[in-house]
Amino acid sequence: MTYIVLDLEWNQAYLQKAIAVQKRIGGHLRGEVIQIGAVKLDEQLRFAGSYSLIVRPKFFQKMQRHVARLTGISQEMVDRGCPLPEAIERFRRFCGEDCVFLTWGPDDIPLLKDNLWAHRIPSPWLDKVYDLQVIFNRQTDGVKCQRSLEYAMDYFDLPQDLPAHDALNDAYFTARVAAKLDIARGIREYATSHQSALQDVSFGESDIGQEGFASPEALMGDREIATMTCPLCSRVLKNDGKPLHTRGHKYQLIGRCEEHGNLLFTWRLSRNFDETWRARKLVERATAEDEETFRRKSEEHANRRKTRRRPRHRRGAAGKSEAGASEIQG
Numbered sequence: 224m225t226y227i228v229l230d231l232e233w234n235q236a237y238l239q240k241a242i243a244v245q246k247r248i249g250g251h252l253r254g255e256v257i258q259i260g261a262v263k264l265d266e267q268l269r270f271a272g273s274y275s276l277i278v279r280p281k282f283f284q285k286m287q288r289h290v291a292r293l294t295g296i297s298q299e300m301v302d303r304g305c306p307l308p309e310a311i312e313r314f315r316r317f318c319g320e321d322c323v324f325l326t327w328g329p330d331d332i333p334l335l336k337d338n339l340w341a342h343r344i345p346s347p348w349l350d351k352v353y354d355l356q357v358i359f360n361r362q363t364d365g366v367k368c369q370r371s372l373e374y375a376m377d378y379f380d381l382p383q384d385l386p387a388h389d390a391l392n393d394a395y396f397t398a399r400v401a402a403k404l405d406i407a408r409g410i411r412e413y414a415t416s417h418q419s420a421l422q423d424v425s426f427g428e429s430d431i432g433q434e435g436f437a438s439p440e441a442l443m444g445d446r447e448i449a450t451m452t453c454p455l456c457s458r459v460l461k462n463d464g465k466p467l468h469t470r471g472h473k474y475q476l477i478g479r480c481e482e483h484g485n486l487l488f489t490w491r492l493s494r495n496f497d498e499t500w501r502a503r504k505l506v507e508r509a510t511a512e513d514e515e516t517f518r519r520k521s522e523e524h525a526n527r528r529k530t531r532r533r534p535r536h537r538r539g540a541a542g543k544s545e546a547g548a549s550e551i552q553g
């Protein structure tokens with residue numbers, strides 16, 4: 224097995240342009256990859272190769288001035304760059320069959336997946352990915368915040384002897400940090416704290432061409448959005464009927480599948496650019512910690528309700544099992 228330490232540089236577009244492109248392709252595209260940089264490490268974290276390629280963007284072809292300034296990648300360079308489908312083919316040959324990806328921060332792989340989707344290139348080969356920021360935090364001071372790569376370099380007293388914001392140099396820096404960490408242990412522990420979702424779907428994203436919802440009530444009253452079925456066996460799940468509503472339009476509820484155990488459902492509501500509403504529905508296996516947190520928060524919530532008089536209590540027009548899900552607090 225090999226580790227591929229990956230870093231990407233992106234070009235962006237103005238918001239209106241990005242929205243128009245997203246509607247056209249029917250998917251997210253907030254940035255387009257212009258450089259792929261990667262360092263290959265063997266199982267003992269020894270250097271085993273490097274990859275760097277300038278990619279020609281297809282949708283956001285005009286280089287943004289601040290991106291050019293930051294990365295040193297000019298319009299001329301991207302114009303002569305390699306188209307993404309070919310770049311990805313070459314990159315996959317470099318990666319080989321049995322690899323896991325290491326990145327600094329959570330953003331690169333989802334953005335790359337969006338880029339592949341725009342070209343209709345499958346991306347499950349990118350699924351084995353670990354965010355080194357998380358492993359770094361766990362193995363140093365345990366603080367849960369996003370640290371810059373420079374912070375980690377300083378922490379380990381590593382020389383920053385190459386220009387930053389070049390995908391290959393940043394991949395080198397990240398690889399040096401990785402070599403200071405216990406990656407095998409980090410990956411073992413990672414699985415328990417960062418499981419990948421069983422289901423992750425979005426509804427009402429008008430920014431990418433779906434129809435937005437008029438209000439949070441309308442969203443949570445929608446049968447398809449509110450219904451809790453097990454993504455593994457499609458059973459309709461038993462639940463306590465009342466999603467816990469926390470700050471930032473987040474709703475959570477645990478559903479019980481007799482075959483697959485307890486599943487944590489999370490709905491995150493947000494506004495589209497045209498002021499309509501969208502929701503992201505996430506289903507994960509509920510850990511004992513999730514269940515404990517959920518139970519504690521529900522109790523706190525119930526207690527707050529008892530002590531606070533609530534003049535209004537609105538309910539949307541939803542079906543029986545979804546009735547709880549449409550409860551919105553003003």
Ligand SMILES: [Zn+2]
Nearest residue numbers: 453456480483
């Ligand atoms: Zn099930």
